[in-house]
Amino acid sequence: MRRLRAMTAAYALAASLAPGPAAAADLVIFAAASLKNALDAVAAAWTEETGVTTAISYAASPALAKQIEEGAPADLFLSADLDWMDYLGTRNLIDPDTRRTLLGNRLVLVASDADAAPVTIAPGFDLAGLLGDGRLAMADVAAVPAGRYGKAALEALGVWGDVEARLAQAENVRAALAFVALGEAPYGIVYATDATAEDNVAVVGTFPEDSHPPILYPVAVTAASAHPDAAAFLDFLAGPVARAAFEAQGFTVIERAPADADAG
Secondary structure (H helix, E strand, O other), X not given: OHXXXXXXXXXXXXXXHOOOOOOOOOEEEEXXXXXXXXXXXXXXXXXXXXXXXXXXXXXXXXXXXHHHHOOXXXXXXXXXXXXXXXXXXXXXXXXXXXXXXXXXXXXXXXXXXXXXXXXXXXXOOOHHHHHXXXXXXXXXXXXXXXXXXXXXXXXXXXXXXXXXXHEEEEOOHHHHHHHHHOOOOOEEEEEHHHHHOOOOOEEEEEOOHHHOOOOEEEEEEEOOOOOOXXXXXXHHHOOHHHHHHHHHOOOEEOOOOOOOOOOO
């Protein structure tokens, strides 16, 4: 029964993240799954203001980058880390003059029990003891940004070895969040913004910012895009309406100029 619930949740999540068929005039956006709530609101405001419709595909950043590499018709790419934008940049698949770092985020520990006690996340904290007989939900630690940030934090805090064999890995951070929300895993590591979007989890601790690389979201127009409104939407993402939507979900809006030096 638990397996059935998990599979049902996975299918429901996939359906919620997948876009409908894109019309020829749609601005096609590929975006990290963690952006869904905020970016849906931004896109709705953009369409109301301009009349230009969007089709947004949400998934893990590596999956989206690979789809763009394989020729998927995306106009903009919003990644949950710099590395996957760099991946496309080194292959000349984005317009480097449009690249900018848009957002920042935090990494948190969430629990399925609404009454779970707060956790002091510090070197050597007893994460394995917290899990009991359960598993720790995380996005894929080998490729997905949220999983890589989480692994880096656990390594820096000296507890990775205690939980490495006890992971419930998911294809993206929203799927990891669903494991915790359904009680399939007692604890999980997700972005703070994901926790804001899910009522059935409790944030019990925030990872020290110096325990992992900065969580940054770059955006760029793809090299293949010919949509006349792609650059305008990029500007809209940095404007006051988008800022309010991103901040309402807990993102930090980064004040940086277009074509900033993100490589590395």
